[in-house]
Amino acid sequence: MxxxxxxxxxxxxxxxxxxxxxxxxxxxxxxxxxxxxxxxxxxxxxxxxxxxxxxxxxxxxxxxxxxxxxxxxxxxxxxxxxxxxxxxxxxxxVSDIEALPLRMVGVPRAAAAHFGASAPQFTSFQEARSWVASQPAAMWQGGTGTARNFAPGTLKTVWDAVGGSTA
Structure with missing residues (x-):
């Protein structure tokens, strides 16, 4: 170490x-x-x-x-x-407690704070995954993702690729 x-x-x-x-x-x-x-x-x-x-x-x-x-x-x-x-x-x-459940279900760091700001409190990982999966495409383009110049849909593609909606 x-x-x-x-x-x-x-x-x-x-x-x-x-x-x-x-x-x-x-x-x-x-x-x-x-x-x-x-x-x-x-x-x-x-x-x-x-x-x-x-x-x-x-x-x-x-x-x-x-x-x-x-x-x-x-x-x-x-x-x-x-x-x-x-x-x-x-x-x-991440720096916000509200972003933690989103990171725990695979939402990229660049989107987690943005999602966390409007997310409800979750009682399970499945509930968090379902909520993220139900968000419109515009939600994925807000926050830090836009500031870092990600192409539209990139962060959602990353989340899908790591199994976010099915993990």
């Missing part, structure tokens, strides 16, 4: 760990993360992808969750309840 790759041998770059996680949760794209946090790498997109999907999403949510069990034990405040979502937010790369 190399949670904090650094250009210095044997060093821990906590600034990079925090920065990559912050940018991931804020919705930055993999190329944006690669350019910012792996500028010296000759394979920065590959290195950023490996780091993000092996290290950050594999270890940080688990570690954060373990620390929360200790720190938030018995705390039933609204703030503590929101904090308990931080591991999932870091795993799925």
């Amino acid at each position: 190399s949670l904090a790759p650094t250009d210095d041998p044997g060093g821990l770059n906590s600034h990079r760990v925090a920065g990559v996680l912050r940018d991931w949760v804020a919705g930055k794209t993999l190329p944006e993360i690669a350019d910012r946090w792996f500028p010296a790498s000759t394979k920065k997109l590959t290195d950023a992808g490996k780091y993000l999907f092996r290290e950050v999403s594999g270890y940080l949510p688990w570690g954060i969750g373990a620390l929360q069990l200790i720190e938030l034990a018995g705390n039933t405040s609204e703030e503590a309840n929101r904090a308990l979502h931080v591991p999932a937010l870091s795993f799925y790369g």
Whole structure:
């Protein structure tokens, strides 16, 4: 495990760990993360992808969750309840709790916040999948997807390809 790759041998770059996680949760794209946090790498997109999907999403949510069990034990405040979502937010790369159920049923990050803003509370994954499947084509073109210049229908195609409506 190399949670904090650094250009210095044997060093821990906590600034990079925090920065990559912050940018991931804020919705930055993999190329944006690669350019910012792996500028010296000759394979920065590959290195950023490996780091993000092996290290950050594999270890940080688990570690954060373990620390929360200790720190938030018995705390039933609204703030503590929101904090308990931080591991999932870091795993799925979204900043809004409302986007989590959408990411859990395969909605791409670029569309999850937009969908989450108008989604009802779901009682099951099947209910969430059915709701997403019932959304009009225009819904898939709103939000970040438009800002990133995805062609109309691209995010829906991605969702269908990963089995979103049938998973």
